[in-house]
Amino acid sequence: MSLKPYVRIILFFLLGFIIYLADITMNYDEESKDIFISDQELDGLFAAWNSQVGRPPNEQEALNIVNEFIEEEILYREALRLGLDQNDRIIKRRLAQKISFLKQETDREEPNSKKLIDFFSNNRDRYYVPATFSFTHYYFSKSSEAKIKAKAGLSEIVELGAPSSSEPFFLGKNFSEYSLGEIEQAFGPELLVAFENPNLNTWIGPFSSSYGEHLLFINNKSLGYSPEFLEIEDLVKQDYFLEEQDRKLSDYLDSVKAEYRVIINPTYEF
Numbered sequence: 001m002s003l004k005p006y007v008r009i010i011l012f013f014l015l016g017f018i019i020y021l022a023d024i025t026m027n028y029d030e031e032s033k034d035i036f037i038s039d040q041e042l043d044g045l046f047a048a049w050n051s052q053v054g055r056p057p058n059e060q061e062a063l064n065i066v067n068e069f070i071e072e073e074i075l076y077r078e079a080l081r082l083g084l085d086q087n088d089r090i091i092k093r094r095l096a097q098k099i100s101f102l103k104q105e106t107d108r109e110e111p112n113s114k115k116l117i118d119f120f121s122n123n124r125d126r127y128y129v130p131a132t133f134s135f136t137h138y139y140f141s142k143s144s145e146a147k148i149k150a151k152a153g154l155s156e157i158v159e160l161g162a163p164s165s166s167e168p169f170f171l172g173k174n175f176s177e178y179s180l181g182e183i184e185q186a187f188g189p190e191l192l193v194a195f196e197n198p199n200l201n202t203w204i205g206p207f208s209s210s211y212g213e214h215l216l217f218i219n220n221k222s223l224g225y226s227p228e229f230l231e232i233e234d235l236v237k238q239d240y241f242l243e244e245q246d247r248k249l250s251d252y253l254d255s256v257k258a259e260y261r262v263i264i265n266p267t268y269e270f
Helices: 005-026 039-053 059-081 089-105 113-122 146-160 180-187 189-195 229-257
Strands: 132-141 174-179 203-208 212-222
Touching: 039 059, 089 229, 113 229, 132 146, 146 203, 146 212, 174 180, 180 189, 189 203, 189 212
Parallel strands: none
Antiparallel strands: 132 174, 132 212, 203 212
């Protein structure tokens, strides 16, 4: 039996009213003007202050902290209400960073000694301590005469104790416990040849760098070595946690990637 027209109209409006009520219920928190600050949030606010300032806030400072939190929450809600979070790269990046942090920190477990030792054994090369050198130098800036001046300077060191035409170097004259990587970073790769089986405690050169010519006095070389696990256990634990964080985030992304479809303009050209 078909429904009478007025009954259908009543049912139509009743269904619309139910949908309207459901929409209000679903979006109640979004539209709410209530700001509830939990004890945990207050503890976090005051703990952050204590960490930065080195003491708990006094009464006035505590009021200011809470007031700033409230103002921030109001501005945040108003920004959402106006849709300012839409298509904003900075906000997207911050939210991506936040969920990355949450996923990395999920179920963080203290590793036992076996896990750490296994991690250390599998990554032993990472902890190799390279050889280092301590040295001083005289510098002659790059020019067509630089090498000639440096050679003359080497003779002057023997006769007079110092070269007459050397110049100040922008990184200084003395370098203590520099690895080959640090020397390369400071002077460029050309100078590394001077540190291949060098004669210690005597002036040698000239040697070229990215900046000119150098006379070197290498007074110490410490051999590279691989430390034992117990010497660097704290560092190994730190690296273990970082790698676990990266693994958890990677696993999370792998688990959700299949739910997304990426569409790119096939005619786009760089």
